[in-house]
């Protein structure tokens with residue numbers, strides 16, 4: 001605000017989930033510079049739920065989500081127009097699989113890189129000797145792991161174990177690179193300016209990899225059919241057996257749809273499965289089979305919203 005006197009900044013230091021839709025609906029555009037996938041999914045789903053539908057059941061213009069994220073040399077910026085192009089949830093499958101675990105057999109018998117030695121020290125040696133979890137913020141604990149990793153690296157002729165790398169592997173830290181952050185935040189801001197002023201159409205998808213390539217596309221992916229957030233008509237159909245327990249079905253649903261804690265709500269507002277506040281009073285349903293739920297009248301034949 002000192003540098004740009006006409007800019008007004010309100011800041012909050014709280015979880016994004018603590019604000020409700022009335023807070024977010026005051027904005028035309030939201031730039032999400034979030035540090036984890038769960039928060040992005042929440043933001044994406046909240047912005048979609050905020051969009052009103054007109055009498056022809058068509059979505060009105062919603063709050064646009066500009067999502068930026070970086071990981072080391074890689075970064076991407078995305079523009080999500082709710083119900084117009086692919087939402088964050090539609091493209092979850094495109095996320096790179098984070099390789100932060102190593103096969104124990106590799107660690108135990110054929111370590112090849114310094115990371116293997118560090119993982120061996122922290123995942124195996126530590127637990128053999130100490131009967132407590134590693135305190136990742138304790139220099140004493142971290143030094144112990146560093147020294148054991150060094151010893152192991154020496155045995156196998158592996159170089160490159162450092163204290164810093166030990167911290168990175170144990171805490172699973174991916175270094176933030178200032179230039180990548182600068183590029184991605186600049187991309188997010190310029191897309192936002194275009195959206196707010198209408199001076200140009202937005203570039204909906206840009207991917208930057210400082211190591212290999214950049215890929216900028218004005219055309220976003222189309223919404224994915226059956227997406228739990230943005231597809232419209234009856235989305236997913238599940239067949240359940242009479243003797244399948246609700247809790248087993250929830251496990252299946254979590255796996256299939258990549259959901260961490262789904263709520264399952266009927267049209268009349270009753271919950272079949274709830275999380276947090278919505279779990280109160282319905283926990284007993286989880287142990288029931290669909291046959292039992294139906295007999296007891298606790299199952300809605302009209303379908304559920306997940």
Ligand SMILES: [Zn+2]
Nearest residue numbers: 087090227230
């Ligand atoms: Zn979607």
